[in-house]
Amino acid sequence: MIKTEPARLLILVSLCVALSACGSLHALLNTDEGAYSEAMAIWDRYVDSGGDIAAATTWERKVEKGVTAKEIEEAFASVAAEDNLKMVGESALSAELEARTGQPQKLLKVYSYCNPVTARAMVDFSPHMAAYLPCRIAVVEKEDGLWLYALNMDMLIKLGRQLPPELKKSVLQMRDSIKKMIDKGARGDF
Numbered sequence: 001m002i003k004t005e006p007a008r009l010l011i012l013v014s015l016c017v018a019l020s021a022c023g024s025l026h027a028l029l030n031t032d033e034g035a036y037s038e039a040m041a042i043w044d045r046y047v048d049s050g051g052d053i054a055a056a057t058t059w060e061r062k063v064e065k066g067v068t069a070k071e072i073e074e075a076f077a078s079v080a081a082e083d084n085l086k087m088v089g090e091s092a093l094s095a096e097l098e099a100r101t102g103q104p105q106k107l108l109k110v111y112s113y114c115n116p117v118t119a120r121a122m123v124d125f126s127p128h129m130a131a132y133l134p135c136r137i138a139v140v141e142k143e144d145g146l147w148l149y150a151l152n153m154d155m156l157i158k159l160g161r162q163l164p165p166e167l168k169k170s171v172l173q174m175r176d177s178i179k180k181m182i183d184k185g186a187r188g189d190f
Contacts, residue, residue: 031159032168038158057155059182063139063146067188069107072139072146074190076111076181083177085113088134094141107141113178118170125167132156135178137185148182 049055094105114134
C-alpha cells in the first residue's frame, strides 16, 4: 500500500505532466490571483445547484421585505450616477408577457449598464468579452419575494487571462459598482 504523502505527490506530478502536455498549465499560470478559490466556489455552487451552470456563475441577492421594484430601480440609478455608469437599456419582460397574454405576470425586468471606455478596452483585450456586455442586473419575482441576479464578474476577472493593470483597475471599478447596485437595490437604499 502506498503511503498518503507519496501518493499525493505522485498524483500531483502526474497532473502537472498531463496539464503541461496539453497547454493547460500555461493557461493556469496566466490566470489572476484567486483563480483557484474562485474556481472552487463556482464548482461548489454548480454541485449544490444540481448542475445549474447559471446558478454557479451568477451573484444573487434576496431583496429585503417591503422594498419595492421602484425603490430597487432608484437605487440602481443612484449608483449609476454616483459611479458614472451609463444605463443602456432595460427590458420589462414581464410587462411584455402581460401585454401578449393578457394575464398578470410575476416581475421580470433586466437593467443594463455600461462604462463604454471599459467595455471597449475589454473587447480589445478579448473580443469574446463582447458577449458579456453590457453588465446586467435582473429583478426576478419568485414565490418568496424579489431577487436580484447578475453575472459573477469575479469569475471573468480571476479565471481569465491576467488583465493589464489599467484595464484591471477599470474592470474592478465596474465590478464594485454592480455589487453596490445589488447591495443597495436589495435594501432599497437610494
